Amino acid sequence: MARTALRASGALFALALALSATPTFAQDIVLGASVQLTGPVANTGRYYKDAYDFAIDKINAAGGVKVGNTKRKLALKLYDNQSDVNLSVRQYTQLVSQDKVNLLLGPFASNFALADSAVSEKYRIPMVQGGGASDQIFSRKFKYIFGTLAPASNYFASTIDMLKQLEPAPKSVALLYADDAFDVSVAQGTRPLLQKAGLKIAIDARYSSNASDFNSLLSQIKSVNADVVLVAGHETEILNFVRQAKSLAVAPKMYSFTVGVPSEDFRKALGKDADYAFGMTAWLPNANLKDRWFGDAAQFATAYKAKYGYDPDYHAASGVADVEAVAQAIENAGSVEPQKVRDALAKLNFPSLYGTIAFAANGQIDLPQVVIQVQGDKLVAVYGGKGFIVKPNYPMPAWNAR
Incomplete structure (x- = not known):
């Protein structure tokens, strides 16, 4: 009986080890954003909503983001800033102070990113954005803003x-x-x-x-x-x-x-x-641009067109790259703690459908x-x-x- 109990105990221990080594799903990682869905620049702003949704769906379909031994799905909390900068700032403040999102994705347009990044800096929550290219955004020595568009200058x-x-x-x-x-x-x-x-x-x-x-x-x-x-x-x-x-x-x-x-x-x-x-x-749908989640940029462009009915341009590709950068940084950090994700973002260097994602010291990517x-x-x-x-x-x- 003792040997039987011992064998049973050993089996339970082995099962526990196996379970601990198998990723389990936990609560969603919520990414927050405010983009222009209405107003004068809504035609381009919608590219970012579509890109964020598309990337999140693709990553989740592949199993989500691995945080240590836990698999977690991504979710998006998104507001329409109505092409109003002041409203956008208020919405980003709400995202971090009331909605308690984990991390931030950016708006479209440099004047929005310039203002909204002050919120991410104040609350020390990383924002990855592919909608603002102005050199002003990255000249302030902010630590929590990262951009996937080349310098406007x-x-x-x-x-x-x-x-x-x-x-x-x-x-x-x-x-x-x-x-x-x-x-x-x-x-x-x-x-x-x-x-x-x-x-x-x-x-x-x-x-x-x-x-x-x-x-x-x-x-x-x-x-x-x-x-x-x-x-x-x-x-x-x-x-x-x-x-x-x-x-x-x-x-x-x-x-x-x-x-x-x-x-x-x-x-x-x-x-x-x-x-x-x-x-x-800075981007064309080239099959040479290999991607972990989409295969390559050409496959991404085909799938995007099939889903949304229009061809993606560099705005859409950079928006997808923003989500991928966040996902990769979380996995590298093994955490969703903002400071750890921020430090992982600063060290990123991986291939994507948009090109190599590697931020310079100022937080910006410079693609030709x-x-x-x-x-x-x-x-x-x-x-x-x-x-x-x-x-x-x-x-x-x-x-x-x-």
Whole structure:
């Protein structure tokens, strides 16, 4: 009987060991965010909601996030900031002080990330965001903000490199930018790059965010006969700019925009008028970008389109990368304790569908921008770090000659 009891006791002990080594599911890890689901920038803001949901669903379907020997699912607590910065700040404060979320994901747009990151810093809860690229966000020596967009000051760098290779060579540039944090950073970084390239800045003009009337600026561009027009702004502003450029028959040799061109919605909104437009992107759905959860970027793009009905651009890819970075940091830390996750985020270095996720000391990722162009009904990568990928359609013809 003693031997029988001993064997039974041993079996129970072995079972206990086996159970302790097998991951078990515990309560959800709640990620909090406030994004623009309504208001002037909701068209891009929704990319982040979709990206967050899509990534969380994929990670949960694969078993969730391993925290030590425990498997935990991710959940999202999300508010609509209605494209209002002040409301966004209040919502992030509510997320951490009342809703008691574990960690934070970011909003869209630099002016929002600039304000909202002050909440994460105050409460010492990490925020990973892929919607704000302004250099201002990362120049304050904050410890709890991490960003997956390249620095705004470098957005036009690859475009300016390309300008030096074009024939006929452009000589003068009109630089237009909105008065928000992102676009101001773009302009600050672009000026010295243009000067170094030997290009004359014929117009350097700042306009109000959400501007709808570009007639005066377009008339100036026409009067100085600028070869190239570089515009830093948000999608609705750029849609207005292109439509009014056509109505006033303003057609420089080329124009390039910080946003819009990578977006399927932008190209659908303009139709044939989007042709010849240049832009840039730090991400394309390349099968070489391997990913732990989605396989690769091409598989991700196909699955995303099937679920949401539109092609993902770099906004969506960076939003997914935000969630993946949080998940990987939790696993590396073996904890959801904010300080431990923050320290793990700072040390991340892993491949993803968005590229290598490795934050610099200031908390930002610096990925090179590929120059893209709308050519007919296709979006084409035309210029990268090693030169031309495909011959760009340049110079742009007059509107009545298309």
